[in-house]
Amino acid sequence: MRAYAQVADSKGKKQPSPYAHTLKLPKTAFPLRADAVNREKQFRERCTDQLYPWQLKNNPGAQFVLHDGPPYANGDLHIGHFMNKVLKDIVNRYQVMQGRRVLYFPGWDLHGLPIEHKALEALKGRDRDSLDPMEIRTLARKFGLKAVDKQKKGFREWGIMGDWEDPYLTLHPEYEANQLEIFKSMLAKGYIYRQNKPVYWSPSSRTALAEAELEYKDDHVSTSAYVKFPLNQESAQRLGVSGGVSALIWTTTPWTLPANSAIYVHPELDYALVRVSGGGEPASTMLVGKDRLEKIASLLPPESNVEVVREFKGADLDGLVYNSVLRGKECKIMLADYVSADSGTGLVHSAPGHGKEDYEAGLANGLEVYSPVDDHGRFTSDAGSGLEGLEVLGDGASKVIEMLGEQNVLLHSDKFVHSYPYDWRTKQPIIQRATPQWFANIKNLKQAAWDSVKDVQIVPEAGRRRLEAFVTGRSEWCISRQRVWGVPIPALYNARTGEPLMTVESIDHIISVFRANGGSNSWWTLPVEEFLLPEYRSSGETYVRGSDTMDVWFDSGSSWKLLEKRAEPREGPYADVYLEGSDQHRGWFQSSLLTSTAVRGVSPYKTLVTHGFTLDEQGRKMSKSIGNTLAPSFVISGGKDKKKDPAYGVDLLRLLIGSTDYTQDVSFGPTVFSSFSDTIRKIRNTTRFMLGNLDGFTKDMEVPYEQLQPIDRYVLHELHHFKQRARKAFDKHEFFRAMQALNNFTNSTLSAFYFDVCKDRLYADAVADLSRRSVQTVLYKILVNYTTTLAPVTCHLAEEIWEFSEPVRGSNGGEFSVFQQKWDQTDAAWDDAVLAEEWAGLKKVRSLANRAIEAARQDKVIGSSLEAELDIYVALDSRLGRLLAQYADSLRQTSITSQVRVHDASQLPAGPAEFVETDEIAFGGEATKVTAVCQRSSLHKCPRCWNLHSTEPEALCRRCDEVVGKL
Ligand SMILES: [Zn+2]
Structure with a gap:
C-alpha cells in the first residue's frame, strides 16, 4: 500500500494528511469477509432455478446436453457426490456463458440390491421366501424415493443448475418403458439369448452377478486338494500297467468335485506314470505332468520312494476312463489347449457347471452342464446324501475333503491363499454356478461398440484404454437377476415345457400393459393372461411369468433413450458429455455404450470425462469402512465448534474442485480447506480493490482504447492473453488450468504490478481526468473478465461481485445474473x-x-x-x-x-x-x-500525493495543485 493510503487508514496513529479528503480512495460495500453460509443463499436462486429456464429459452446457441449419470438413491451424500455434481455444473455453466442452451436434468438409479436389502432389513424376522414381492417392492420404492428427496435437497444446496423439477428416476413408468424398448430392439437384432451356463452367483444375495459387480479379494483362503481319480481296468492296461492307476488332479474349489465331468490334459505336454512307495503308505501308481513331479514329490511323506515307470505325451491319454469318485460316474480324460504345466498337476479337473472355461470346453466335447448347487449356495440332493444341504463355501467343502480322505483318494490338502471374487455389495465370496439366465451377446457387439468410441473425445485420454479393456475383456453380459426390486425381464414361460415366450410382439404387448397400469408393478399384480397376446391366450397352453429382473446396469445404461424425447433431435451421439468417476468405465459408461451401439449403432456420448476418487489428507481413499468419509454439509456449514471446524461455504469446495486436476484422485481435509479459504480471501481482496476504485465510475466515462495510456493497453493485452489461456483450458475441461491462469494473472499482473502502479493516478488524479478514467476503464474490463472466469466455478461469489458492480455497468433491463453475460469479454484488438x-x-x-x-x-x-x-x-x-x-x-x-x-x-x-x-x-x-x-530527489514531497515533485517544502505539486484547485 502506498503511504498516503495508510494516512487515511491509520486512525490517528499518524497525523492525518490535511488533503486526505481530497484524495479519491477506494470505496466499496463489498465485504472482505465471505460469510458464505449467510451470503451464498442470497445469490443461489438467480443462478440456478431462475437461470436454468431462462438460458434454455433465451440463449442464442445450439443445445448442449450433459447427460447426468444417475447416482444410486441410497445413503447420505459424500464428498464424492459433490465432486461429481460440481464438475458437471462447471461444464454446464461455462456452456451457458458460451451462449449454448444447456439441457441438464438430473437422474437417480433406484432399482437393485442395496435398496432391496434395506427393504428386507425392515421386514427382518420374516422368511424371504414367504414374502410377497409387492411387499418388498413397495418398501423399496419408499426407501428409494425418500433418499431421492434427501439427496436432491443436498445437490440443490451446492448451487447445481438443472431441471430439478423434472429429474429422471429409473422407476418411472416411462423410464421402464424406454428400457424395455431397448431390450426389445436388442432382442430383435439377436443380441439377447437365454442359456443354462455358469454365471457368477452370490449365495449371500441369492442372485447372479455381472463381472462389474465383483470385487477381487487378494487374501481369500481356499482349501486346495490333490485328488486321485482311479482309472478303470481297461484304461490302466492301455498305459501298460495291470491295475491301481490314478489320475492326479489339483483344485482350489474341492466343492466342485461332485460335479466333475472330465479331466483335461494338454496334447503336447509330457506326462509321467509314477510309482510311489514307502513313507508308511501303501504303494500306488499315479499319472502326473512330468514338469510337476518335483512339486508333487515334495507333498509326499518323508522317505517316500518315487519312481517314473513310463512317460507319455498328453495326446496318448485321450479317452482314458476314470471314476469320478464323489459323483460315482465314469468320465473321460480329454485334450484341451488351455492346460498348462505351470501349476497343479498338469491334469485339470473340469466341472462345466461351475466355470466358464470348463463350460466352453464341455460344450466342445458335448458334456452335460451339471451343477448340484442351489440358490443358497448349498449342495442339492443330486450331490449325494452326505452333502445335501451343506454350504459349498462352508461345511460342504470340508465334508468333501473328509469324504475324499475316507475313500483314500486324497493325496494332500492344505490352505491356499489367492485372489478370489466377492460380491461387491455384500462383501461375501461368490461361486460359479450354472443356471438358466438371460444374456446380452457382447461378442457380436464389442467391435461395433469399440468402433463407435473411436470418435469419442475421452478426458483424460488414458481412459480410452480402460474402457477398451473393459469392453473387449468380456464376451457376454448376464442381464437377469433373481431379485424382485427391478424391471422384470419380459419373459413368459410355457408351463408345460418351460420354453420361454419372448418376441418383439410379446414385449410390445407387455410394454403397453405396463404403460396402461402405472408401470412394472403390474407384472406382480395383474393376472398372467393380461401379458399374453390373444393368440397365446387361446392356444390351449398355459404360461407363467418369469420372476427375473434386469441387471441395474441395464436400467441406467438405458437412460440415453430419454434424450429422444427431451433433447433436440440429433443424428450422432445424443449427449455432448457424460462425466462420471473412473469406476464407470466398467459400469455406466460401458452399459450405456453397449445398449446405444446395439440399438442405434453409435456411442451415446461425444465426450467422456472421468474424474478420480476422493482421498483424505493422509492420501487414503475415503470409504465408509475406514470411517474417513466427509459430508459436504460439514465443510459447508461447519461443525459444532466453529473455531475448529469453520463454515467454509459451498464456493470454497467448488473452488477446490475447480482448481484441482480431477483426473487424479483429489485430497480433502482441513489443511486444503484453510488454504482455499486464503485463496477466497485473496479473490475478495482483489475484487474489493477493483470495485473500490470503480466507485463513481460509469460506462459513459470509459476511455476509448486508442486513448488509453500504454501501460493500460499493456494490461489489456495481458488480460486478453490470460482469458485465451483460460478459455482453452475450459474448452478442454481442464478447469484447474483456467484457475491457474487466473491466479497467475492476479498475482503477477495485478497484485505485483498494475494495482501498485496505478494507485497514484487513481487516488490523486482528478475524477474527470483522462488518466484516471483510463485506469478505471481497464479495471472495469478486468473486473468483468475476472468475474466471468470465476463464475462457472464459484457461482455464488461471481453473482455477489456482479451485484456490487451494478452501479458501474448500470441496470440492464431485466438482467438478473452474471450468467447472462458472455464468458469472454476481451477484444482481439487488445492483442498487441x-x-x-x-x-x-x-x-x-x-x-x-x-x-x-x-x-x-x-x-x-x-x-x-x-x-x-x-x-x-x-x-x-x-x-x-x-x-x-x-x-x-x-x-x-x-x-x-x-x-x-x-x-x-x-x-x-x-x-x-x-x-x-x-x-x-x-x-x-x-x-x-x-x-x-x-x-x-532534490525536490520536495508533495503533502497530498507524496511524490517528490514539489519545488518548495510542504507545497503541493503542480498536479495536486490543479486537482485541489478545481475542487
Ligand atoms: Zn502531489
Whole structure:
C-alpha cells in the first residue's frame, strides 16, 4: 500500500494528511469477509432455478446436453457426490456463458440390491421366501424415493443448475418403458439369448452377478486338494500297467468335485506314470505332468520312494476312463489347449457347471452342464446324501475333503491363499454356478461398440484404454437377476415345457400393459393372461411369468433413450458429455455404450470425462469402512465448534474442485480447506480493490482504447492473453488450468504490478481526468473478465461481485445474473505483440532500476521508492534506447519513483557513483547496455500525493495543485 493510503487508514496513529479528503480512495460495500453460509443463499436462486429456464429459452446457441449419470438413491451424500455434481455444473455453466442452451436434468438409479436389502432389513424376522414381492417392492420404492428427496435437497444446496423439477428416476413408468424398448430392439437384432451356463452367483444375495459387480479379494483362503481319480481296468492296461492307476488332479474349489465331468490334459505336454512307495503308505501308481513331479514329490511323506515307470505325451491319454469318485460316474480324460504345466498337476479337473472355461470346453466335447448347487449356495440332493444341504463355501467343502480322505483318494490338502471374487455389495465370496439366465451377446457387439468410441473425445485420454479393456475383456453380459426390486425381464414361460415366450410382439404387448397400469408393478399384480397376446391366450397352453429382473446396469445404461424425447433431435451421439468417476468405465459408461451401439449403432456420448476418487489428507481413499468419509454439509456449514471446524461455504469446495486436476484422485481435509479459504480471501481482496476504485465510475466515462495510456493497453493485452489461456483450458475441461491462469494473472499482473502502479493516478488524479478514467476503464474490463472466469466455478461469489458492480455497468433491463453475460469479454484488438515486447523490455529495465533503488534504501538514503529519482543511461540510437526515451514516464510509474530521466550512454558520468546498476538487456534482437543510477530527489514531497515533485517544502505539486484547485 502506498503511504498516503495508510494516512487515511491509520486512525490517528499518524497525523492525518490535511488533503486526505481530497484524495479519491477506494470505496466499496463489498465485504472482505465471505460469510458464505449467510451470503451464498442470497445469490443461489438467480443462478440456478431462475437461470436454468431462462438460458434454455433465451440463449442464442445450439443445445448442449450433459447427460447426468444417475447416482444410486441410497445413503447420505459424500464428498464424492459433490465432486461429481460440481464438475458437471462447471461444464454446464461455462456452456451457458458460451451462449449454448444447456439441457441438464438430473437422474437417480433406484432399482437393485442395496435398496432391496434395506427393504428386507425392515421386514427382518420374516422368511424371504414367504414374502410377497409387492411387499418388498413397495418398501423399496419408499426407501428409494425418500433418499431421492434427501439427496436432491443436498445437490440443490451446492448451487447445481438443472431441471430439478423434472429429474429422471429409473422407476418411472416411462423410464421402464424406454428400457424395455431397448431390450426389445436388442432382442430383435439377436443380441439377447437365454442359456443354462455358469454365471457368477452370490449365495449371500441369492442372485447372479455381472463381472462389474465383483470385487477381487487378494487374501481369500481356499482349501486346495490333490485328488486321485482311479482309472478303470481297461484304461490302466492301455498305459501298460495291470491295475491301481490314478489320475492326479489339483483344485482350489474341492466343492466342485461332485460335479466333475472330465479331466483335461494338454496334447503336447509330457506326462509321467509314477510309482510311489514307502513313507508308511501303501504303494500306488499315479499319472502326473512330468514338469510337476518335483512339486508333487515334495507333498509326499518323508522317505517316500518315487519312481517314473513310463512317460507319455498328453495326446496318448485321450479317452482314458476314470471314476469320478464323489459323483460315482465314469468320465473321460480329454485334450484341451488351455492346460498348462505351470501349476497343479498338469491334469485339470473340469466341472462345466461351475466355470466358464470348463463350460466352453464341455460344450466342445458335448458334456452335460451339471451343477448340484442351489440358490443358497448349498449342495442339492443330486450331490449325494452326505452333502445335501451343506454350504459349498462352508461345511460342504470340508465334508468333501473328509469324504475324499475316507475313500483314500486324497493325496494332500492344505490352505491356499489367492485372489478370489466377492460380491461387491455384500462383501461375501461368490461361486460359479450354472443356471438358466438371460444374456446380452457382447461378442457380436464389442467391435461395433469399440468402433463407435473411436470418435469419442475421452478426458483424460488414458481412459480410452480402460474402457477398451473393459469392453473387449468380456464376451457376454448376464442381464437377469433373481431379485424382485427391478424391471422384470419380459419373459413368459410355457408351463408345460418351460420354453420361454419372448418376441418383439410379446414385449410390445407387455410394454403397453405396463404403460396402461402405472408401470412394472403390474407384472406382480395383474393376472398372467393380461401379458399374453390373444393368440397365446387361446392356444390351449398355459404360461407363467418369469420372476427375473434386469441387471441395474441395464436400467441406467438405458437412460440415453430419454434424450429422444427431451433433447433436440440429433443424428450422432445424443449427449455432448457424460462425466462420471473412473469406476464407470466398467459400469455406466460401458452399459450405456453397449445398449446405444446395439440399438442405434453409435456411442451415446461425444465426450467422456472421468474424474478420480476422493482421498483424505493422509492420501487414503475415503470409504465408509475406514470411517474417513466427509459430508459436504460439514465443510459447508461447519461443525459444532466453529473455531475448529469453520463454515467454509459451498464456493470454497467448488473452488477446490475447480482448481484441482480431477483426473487424479483429489485430497480433502482441513489443511486444503484453510488454504482455499486464503485463496477466497485473496479473490475478495482483489475484487474489493477493483470495485473500490470503480466507485463513481460509469460506462459513459470509459476511455476509448486508442486513448488509453500504454501501460493500460499493456494490461489489456495481458488480460486478453490470460482469458485465451483460460478459455482453452475450459474448452478442454481442464478447469484447474483456467484457475491457474487466473491466479497467475492476479498475482503477477495485478497484485505485483498494475494495482501498485496505478494507485497514484487513481487516488490523486482528478475524477474527470483522462488518466484516471483510463485506469478505471481497464479495471472495469478486468473486473468483468475476472468475474466471468470465476463464475462457472464459484457461482455464488461471481453473482455477489456482479451485484456490487451494478452501479458501474448500470441496470440492464431485466438482467438478473452474471450468467447472462458472455464468458469472454476481451477484444482481439487488445492483442498487441509490439506493446507486449516493449513491456517485456521495460520490465527488465525496471528490475535493474529496482536493484539500484533497493541499494539506496538499504543505505537509508531514501525511505520509500517515491523519494528516489532515476537516471538511465543507454545508447539512444539502440532500440531499447528509443523505447526508454519514449516510455520514461511509464518507467517512472512502474518503478514508483518520482522522476526518471533517460540519457545517452555517452553521458554517463565518469567516476564512482553510489547506487548504480548496469546490465546487458536483450530487446528487439539486440543486447544493450543499460545503467540505472538512483539518488534521492532534490525536490520536495508533495503533502497530498507524496511524490517528490514539489519545488518548495510542504507545497503541493503542480498536479495536486490543479486537482485541489478545481475542487
Ligand atoms: Zn502531489
